[in-house]
Amino acid sequence: MSTEQNKTESYDAAVVGGGPAGLSAALTLKVHNKNIIWFGSDALSDKVEKSEKIANYAGFEPIGGKELNDRFIAQIKTAGLVLTDKMVTQITKSRNGFTVLADNELYKAKTVLLAVGSVPPKGIINEQEMLGRGVSYCATCDGFLYKGKIIAVFCGAQRYEHEVEFLAETAEKLYLYTTYESTFTHPNIEILTKPMKAVLGENRVEGIELTDGRKIKADGAFFLRSSVAPATVFKGLEMNGAHISVNRSCETNIKGCFAAGDCTGRPYQIAKAVGEGNVAAHGIIEYLAKE
């Protein structure tokens, strides 16, 4: 889909997140013939994939996470649903709906469903404040800015490794923290053994601080995660601690914006996420009928 189309077409709903909540909502919206854009990875949910055994999801005798995720993937193909593998970094409300920024492209939608999973509320210290001033969530969007420079990179899942490689080919030096055991052997990558605690700098990123107090000089910081903290993405969204505040209909404080799944709170369970995705989709259908 070209950028030209994106700018003119307005979707009925933008569903953000490829976990069970996003899937459940997308299936229901599809059954109701809604025109949606669904942001997420083709691989759907890392969290489901990595579950050892799920014993309390109605319809499945104890099933491995990978097997269930594979069933989900098969199901979206049968349903004719397509995922757009772009990272949503900003959502704004306008008079006629919402504008979603994903990997530097703009999408318009009448409603939004946040199904972004359980993420830390605001990332690390100073991350949110430095967004666009040296902090980036997208290697392919902003990597070119750091040719010959020093960057710090947080990599939250193996599937972002191609982005790390792209950055390593561009930057002079790359400090990398991964949440899993990585196998990078690039000579200009230095693996950090302690997690990042804060982004340093006032007007622009000047470095990062690790949890052991070590400070590293850097011109930019990339956070490669499956999703960005909702409060960072959508200014004005009402939170309840780390979770998005919703009512029984999964409506947030912003009219036309719904939330479902782990991002609305515990229990962090597939069944709960699937249920809320369904409820939110019906809320969206009702909202669209009224507009």
Add this chain to the structure above:
Amino acid sequence: MSTEQNKTESYDAAVVGGGPAGLSAALTLKVHNKNIIWFGSDALSDKVEKSEKIANYAGFEPIGGKELNDRFIAQIKTAGLVLTDKMVTQITKSRNGFTVLADNELYKAKTVLLAVGSVPPKGIINEQEMLGRGVSYCATCDGFLYKGKIIAVFCGAQRYEHEVEFLAETAEKLYLYTTYESTFTHPNIEILTKPMKAVLGENRVEGIELTDGRKIKADGAFFLRSSVAPATVFKGLEMNGAHISVNRSCETNIKGCFAAGDCTGRPYQIAKAVGEGNVAAHGIIEYLAKE
């Protein structure tokens, strides 16, 4: 299980209803090693069974209702869950928990989950008021009282036909209304073609009135339905129209009593019911941990 045992044992939870919400809760409580009594039919959900096609339940490509219900039945066997096929007609709160009356037997439980599906709020006119004064929900419990007498019977599903037959063998004359096309040929059964509108009588049942205004003399009235209206079963339960009022954690206004599924409101969807059953089960687990 003998009545003796029932009177002394207190279950962690009484789950009322064998639909997707009850199933989802029972699975989760079982995983957490809770000792539950689960009221419902071995056949689980009529409503799921009769669904032509379910296209929006995550994990299943479009599936027939019967096939999905069969999967549910296989799953409870694997999980080692057992249903108690008795009709719950009264629940009362005591100092240490709840007392549940089902087919004239008493059960004690620390918590209750109402997952009774979408039922009319109070049955037909005067039904609730005449309960125990000629109105009954259980043929095997109260049928013997009507030997040689005239009764009116509402039969809400084919699986209650054995109860109708039992009543026809006992009563002198039986006026029967069924919600489906029935095939009774008993000489003392008269099939009613109009639905029942009201129970007649002030201190005791004297007859029933049909929607066309016709009045029929009867000594008793049996309502054979998959569940009784929540407000009838549990005095003091806060309702929102036809639905049980719950918060985001599926708690009702009565401490220790939860509700999930269609009985808490729309959308009447399997995914929503499964999600709420899971949330309610976690609420019960948390409640038990605190007590």
